[in-house]
Amino acid sequence: MKSLAELAAIKEKMQNKVVLREGSSETRVVVGMATCGIAAGARPVLNAFVEEVGAQGLAGNIMVTQTGCIGICQYEPVVEVYEAGKEKITYVKMTPEKAKEVVEKHLKGGKVIDEYTISNV
């Protein structure tokens, strides 16, 4: 049974990791979550990013956030990756499977998956 005691334990643990403060993230993953994105399947894509970033141990350096309509509704679900000092990468027509691949190869491995980017549609 999930209890508030577990939540208190999470708090204890986090307080020992003050270094990993929010906002210090070098990389931002932004998922379009307006009506167009949601209807096209952005919710499972967002959740895949959140969970996979955690599973790969990247939660301290990568921030996964939501935004409204990016303006290219026909390519939803759209995900933008902002890395300090690099050009923005826009992934289009995303799925949870592609999201996991992006976390592993791009966010962890440093290699952009060109075939999923907007320049390739």
Added chain:
Amino acid sequence: MKELSLNILDIAKNSVKAGADTVYVTLTETDDTFTMQISDNGCGMKPDFLRTVTDPFSTTRTTRKVGMGIPFLKLAAEQTGGSFSIESKHESDYPGDHGTVTTAVFNKNSIDFTPLGDIVSSVTTLIQGSPDIRWIFSHTSPDNEVSLDTQELKEVLGDVPLDNLEVILWIKGYLEEAYENC
């Protein structure tokens, strides 16, 4: 929208955009009806705008001249023989008591009733996206009640934000367990 929980996610985002600091997502079921109500203390809408919100060509978005969120929900409710309403008080007219209440009633027995789907995922997505808002979720049906108030979690968590990954996973697990015990 393939699931009603996606409409809920979509409509609740309007409350976020309206600058609300408290949002109620209330689902109430009887044997025959499913009612969803999203109520916030955001900036509200002026009567002139309120009259046009069910029109797809009315939107606050700046990237397109159409907004489908509310029309989708209205259609989803009305096609089951249910109803839709939206009431709002704009902050300029009601400085101390503003906000919006959106209500959709569905007939569960209609063949056009969209299943609720993954509501746990919608609730966690809302909290992850806007951790500073107080989210008060409740889902009551004849034989069960699931509820979550993020204020209670914040009291335990202190400075740790609600969008912390482990906290989000805890919330997801908590809600899933609550639904399993139905």
